[in-house]
Amino acid sequence: MMRPMRFAAVVLLLAACTSAPTPVEQAPAPLPPEVQQPRENTPIAGLMESARADAAAGRLPNAAASLERALRIEPRNPRLWQELARVRLQQGDYAQAESTAARSNSYAGNDSALRAENQRIVDEARSRRAR
Amino acid sequence: MARRARILRYFSYALLAGAVALIAFALHLDVRVRDEFEGRRFALPARIYARPLELHAGLHIAQGDVEDELRELGYREQPAGDSGWFAKQGAELDIAVRPFVFWDGAQPARRVRVAFDAGKVSALRDDQGKDLPLARLEPLPIGGIYPAGNEDRVLVRLADVPKDLVAELVAIEDRKFFSHGGFDVRAMARAAWSLAGTGRAQGGSTITQQLVKNFFLTPERTLRRKFTELVMAVLLEMHYSKAEILETYLNEIYLGQDRDRAIHGVGLAAQFYFGKDAKDLAPAESALLVGMVKGPAYYDPRRHADRALERRNLVLRETRDQGSLTPEQYFVARAAPLGVTSRSLMGTSPYPAFIQLVHRQLRRDYADKDLRSEGLRIFSSLDPRVQGAAEGTLARRLAQFDKERRFGPPGLEGAVVVTDPQSGEVQALVGGRNARYRGYNRAVDAARPVGSLLKPAIYLTALAEPSRYTLVTPIDDGPFTWKSRGAPDWEPQNYDKKFHGMVPLRVALAQSYNAATARLGTDIGVDKVLASIKKLGVERELRPFASTLLGAAEMSPLEVAQMYQTIASGGFRSPLRAIREVTTQDGRPLQRYALNVEQAFPAEPVYLITAAMQGVVREGTAQSLRSFLPAELGAAGKTGTTDEQRDAWFAGFTGDRLAVVWVGYDDNRAARLSGAASALPIWGDLMAALAPEPLSLAKPDGIEEVWIDPQSNLRGDSGCAGALELPFAQGSAPQERAPCATAIGTAVDAVDSTVKKAKSWFERIFGR
Numbered sequence: 001m002m003r004p005m006r007f008a009a010v011v012l013l014l015a016a017c018t019s020a021p022t023p024v025e026q027a028p029a030p031l032p033p034e035v036q037q038p039r040e041n042t043p044i045a046g047l048m049e050s051a052r053a054d055a056a057a058g059r060l061p062n063a064a065a066s067l068e069r070a071l072r073i074e075p076r077n078p079r080l081w082q083e084l085a086r087v088r089l090q091q092g093d094y095a096q097a098e099s100t101a102a103r104s105n106s107y108a109g110n111d112s113a114l115r116a117e118n119q120r121i122v123d124e125a126r127s128r129r130a131r
Numbered sequence: 132m133a134r135r136a137r138i139l140r141y142f143s144y145a146l147l148a149g150a151v152a153l154i155a156f157a158l159h160l161d162v163r164v165r166d167e168f169e170g171r172r173f174a175l176p177a178r179i180y181a182r183p184l185e186l187h188a189g190l191h192i193a194q195g196d197v198e199d200e201l202r203e204l205g206y207r208e209q210p211a212g213d214s215g216w217f218a219k220q221g222a223e224l225d226i227a228v229r230p231f232v233f234w235d236g237a238q239p240a241r242r243v244r245v246a247f248d249a250g251k252v253s254a255l256r257d258d259q260g261k262d263l264p265l266a267r268l269e270p271l272p273i274g275g276i277y278p279a280g281n282e283d284r285v286l287v288r289l290a291d292v293p294k295d296l297v298a299e300l301v302a303i304e305d306r307k308f309f310s311h312g313g314f315d316v317r318a319m320a321r322a323a324w325s326l327a328g329t330g331r332a333q334g335g336s337t338i339t340q341q342l343v344k345n346f347f348l349t350p351e352r353t354l355r356r357k358f359t360e361l362v363m364a365v366l367l368e369m370h371y372s373k374a375e376i377l378e379t380y381l382n383e384i385y386l387g388q389d390r391d392r393a394i395h396g397v398g399l400a401a402q403f404y405f406g407k408d409a410k411d412l413a414p415a416e417s418a419l420l421v422g423m424v425k426g427p428a429y430y431d432p433r434r435h436a437d438r439a440l441e442r443r444n445l446v447l448r449e450t451r452d453q454g455s456l457t458p459e460q461y462f463v464a465r466a467a468p469l470g471v472t473s474r475s476l477m478g479t480s481p482y483p484a485f486i487q488l489v490h491r492q493l494r495r496d497y498a499d500k501d502l503r504s505e506g507l508r509i510f511s512s513l514d515p516r517v518q519g520a521a522e523g524t525l526a527r528r529l530a531q532f533d534k535e536r537r538f539g540p541p542g543l544e545g546a547v548v549v550t551d552p553q554s555g556e557v558q559a560l561v562g563g564r565n566a567r568y569r570g571y572n573r574a575v576d577a578a579r580p581v582g583s584l585l586k587p588a589i590y591l592t593a594l595a596e597p598s599r600y601t602l603v604t605p606i607d608d609g610p611f612t613w614k615s616r617g618a619p620d621w622e623p624q625n626y627d628k629k630f631h632g633m634v635p636l637r638v639a640l641a642q643s644y645n646a647a648t649a650r651l652g653t654d655i656g657v658d659k660v661l662a663s664i665k666k667l668g669v670e671r672e673l674r675p676f677a678s679t680l681l682g683a684a685e686m687s688p689l690e691v692a693q694m695y696q697t698i699a700s701g702g703f704r705s706p707l708r709a710i711r712e713v714t715t716q717d718g719r720p721l722q723r724y725a726l727n728v729e730q731a732f733p734a735e736p737v738y739l740i741t742a743a744m745q746g747v748v749r750e751g752t753a754q755s756l757r758s759f760l761p762a763e764l765g766a767a768g769k770t771g772t773t774d775e776q777r778d779a780w781f782a783g784f785t786g787d788r789l790a791v792v793w794v795g796y797d798d799n800r801a802a803r804l805s806g807a808a809s810a811l812p813i814w815g816d817l818m819a820a821l822a823p824e825p826l827s828l829a830k831p832d833g834i835e836e837v838w839i840d841p842q843s844n845l846r847g848d849s850g851c852a853g854a855l856e857l858p859f860a861q862g863s864a865p866q867e868r869a870p871c872a873t874a875i876g877t878a879v880d881a882v883d884s885t886v887k888k889a890k891s892w893f894e895r896i897f898g899r
Contacts, residue, residue, distance in 0.1 A: 043187040043265040061723050062235050065712070068554070068726050073187065075553035075787070076829065084726075099703070099728050106701050106734055107829050 044070050048083060055087055063087045078107040078114055085121050094129035098122050157362055164366045167347060173286060173382055174278035175506030175716060179480070179489055180270035181513045182711070183233070186245055187265045188255050191822060194247040196516055197224060203271055203515065204229075205406025205472045214240040215407060222247045231269035232718035234510055234711070238267060250822065271515055274480025276490055278503040281391050285398035286506070286716075289378040291410045292397065296417035297377065298455035303421055303446045305338040306453065309373055313339045313364035339364040342380045386420060387427040394427075404432060406472045414456065415464035418446040419471075432471045440469055483569035484562030485513050488689075488709045491575075496722065506716035511709055512556035517788075517821060521547040521559040522566040524816040529564045529794070532809055543802060545794045545813065546573035548692040552789040554726050555696050555705030560689070571797070574688045579778045579795060582682035582771035582806070583643045584691055585664065587698060587740055589652045589680055590640050592663040594743075595736040596655070597860030602637040602743060603844040608647035613677045623649045623681055626772070626805075635844050637743045637857070641751025643770065645681055652680035666731040668693040668704045682773060691782050692791045698740060699767075699784040701829065702732035734831035735860050741767050741828055742858050744783070752807050753781070759815025765826040766818070770806035777801050781810035786824035790814055833861045840869035848872045
């Protein structure tokens with residue numbers, strides 16, 4: 001209840017600030033901080049890695065498919081939802097990017113860095129959608 | 132003299148006319164042969180696969196279940212060749228996984244060692260002993276969408292057919308194939324001789340003639356047809372190479388029947404009888420298929436193993452005699468067992484209800500013609516293990532109820548839907564007690580009154596206004612009358628025919644009190660509740676009547692699953708999906724059905740309603756689940772029973788599964804079984820069989836847990852008997868302390884005044 005209001009407020013603020021036209025071609029989103037256990041030989045780490053490789057190479061449906069495979073194993077992993085939100089953003093599906101980031105938030109607990117990144121995705125999705 | 136000349140002239144005219152007629156006939160046939168042969172494209176059914184089993188360390192699965200899945204996939208139980216087998220070594224499985232082209236690319240054959248411990252995969256390694264993060268088995272083919280006539284085939288190229296198979300075919304069916312021009316005079320003479328001698332027709336047709344017969348002609352056996360066949364065979368040979376004719380023949384021949392599905396071509400026959408690709412057939416295996424050309428039913432290796440073996444060995448002998456098999460090869464092949472798999476993969480689907488759902492979802496995006504002819508590969512979300520458990524529990528329980536109730540035929544019916552609550556993927560769908568029956572699909576097509584299954588939507592709508600409603604808000608369960616113009620007064624009764632006075636909101640849901648719910652629903656507004664139901668994912672238009680609130684609305688079990696899925700996933704609606712991906716026949720990705728989420732409700736009210744639904748199981752109408760599942764599981768659910776108990780429902784979820792069960796009679800007779808007495812035991816059996824994960828909810832920011840004294844519904848603590856920790860939207864919990872609270876609290880009369888206040892509030896609303 002509170003959060004959407006806060007989001008809306010932030011977006012309104014951002015919209016007010018960024019009056020200058022933004023470039024149409026945006027640089028790809030910076031790679032997010034590494035997964036907590038990146039070198040571990042877990043199915044999640046493996047799928048996350050291949051999703052990132054696919055996303056970097058522009059194979060977005062494959063990236064999404066790998067993330068969905070991972071989510072079937074760990075449906076409550078907020079990092080997987082966040083990565084999926086990022087892929088949706090790259091795919092230009094802003095509504096899904098936003099709601100998927102919100103889904104990530106619902107499992108984020110008090111990981112403030114994760115929440116901040118979700119917020120960034122939501123903001124970016126909204127500002128791109130508004131264009 | 133003149134007469135002779137005249138006769139001669141007439142004769143030559145006749146001859147000329149005959150020749151002209153023959154040429155015209157041949158030309159006509161020529162056009163037909165070329166048109167049809169060139170325009171001919173084999174119609175290939177869409178093939179549907181179950182979800183692939185993904186093994187990883189930590190996966191909850193019993194060793195026996197993995198073995199079952201491998202057997203279903205046609206894996207042999209001892210080492211045999213490169214792949215397609217597994218070996219059991221105590222609590223470990225050594226699996227030679229077959230290669231498979233997945234949606235995201237080809238996966239080569241690989242060896243995997245899986246160790247099990249206490250119902251879990253404890254380790255996963257490759258053949259070098261290195262840990263593997265993940266191993267994906269190939270998915271089980273579960274059915275197809277077939278072209279007219281239910282012809283099924285898997286196309287093969289001649290280059291992919293073993294040389295031995297061709298040699299065997301030529302040796303037994305048509306020795307002169309590579310040299311004749313479409314017919315074989317000596318073979319025909321031999322056949323005619325044997326027909327004259329024994330009165331039995333016998334072979335004599337070349338491969339080309341057989342192809343013509345299958346391709347262009349009806350099966351009647353007349354001289355005229357035989358002649359047409361011969362001319363067409365010659366024409367075919369004139370226009371096409373031996374290789375083209377042979378390849379078409381190998382894809383066309385009829386090699387067996389699987390109920391109403393016709394098995395055509397060596398590609399599918401190799402799958403059907405041996406569970407492998409045609410290119411991997413051993414000489415003994417291909418000899419069996421070649422031998423069956425003569426009579427697929429008579430030489431059916433699954434039914435008449437002796438005949439089939441004899442026929443196979445004849446083929447091998449002839450092939451050796453033709454010099455196409457060395458004596459050593461012959462010796463090895465002859466000694467081999469038949470080697471057919473015990474059951475066929477890709478049968479007429481064992482899961483017709485699920486296939487129907489897949490077919491419907493596909494028809495939104497594909498033309499039916501393409502589905503039946505383009506050989507699409509459909510990767511679905513069906514989990515055969517879950518499906519098996521759902522079918523089994525439904526059939527068992529319904530048989531038991533029938534026996535206990537003795538209501539006579541036709542017996543009780545039922546339907547089950549199981550989904551993954553997080554992704555909305557449909558894992559199992561049972562359309563009736565006879566799950567193999569391809570007919571009325573109750574899970575999708577039966578719209579039945581849902582009864583109290585709608586109540587969570589009403590309470591959710593209320594809890595979304597925390598300033599008005601919390602889990603302990605008193606609700607009046609006194610007699611209730613709803614008047615509206617043009618309709619008879621509506622006076623909902625409670626299941627136990629009693630009224631219960633003021634009850635806390637969570638108890639009204641847990642006990643499924645109708646009067647209290649009707650009052651609550653009409654107070655927040657029927658329109659508002661209907662809007663919530665829509666947001667939960669129910670697309671059907673429900674009538675805006677107060678009676679809709681108590682479940683006069685009709686829905687299918689699948690629609691109910693959608694509604695509950697949105698609650699189970701914390702308010703994020705994901706459309707239920709049965710399909711993950713679609714590829715072309717050769718594995719090129721066509722479409723992915725992505726996991727989409729939409730936040731339908733804020734997290735807080737969904738958390739509250741889920742807690743209340745856990746209360747239904749813990750202390751309400753679904754208490755009897757206790758005898759099926761441990762309390763720590765924290766399952767959430769709701770029973771549903773309609774007027775005169777015509778429909779019995781249970782819908783609910785655990786951490787990793789959501790299931791909806793409906794029980795009733797097709798002819799709408801009163802079943803005299805409540806949801807708790809019939810649908811619930813099925814749900815309980817099913818969940819218990821699936822070893823579900825506990826339901827632990829992620830607590831949203833705006834939720835706080837407060838100790839409540841159940842007597843006064845005020846703040847309590849350890850001093851209060853039976854004190855409960857209940858969730859509240861931030862700031863909405865009662866402020867006053869219960870008298871039993873040991874810390875400094877308010878006086879008893881303050882409690883009384885709260886109840887009075889609440890009561891007067893009701894009186895204000897309803898003017899009582």
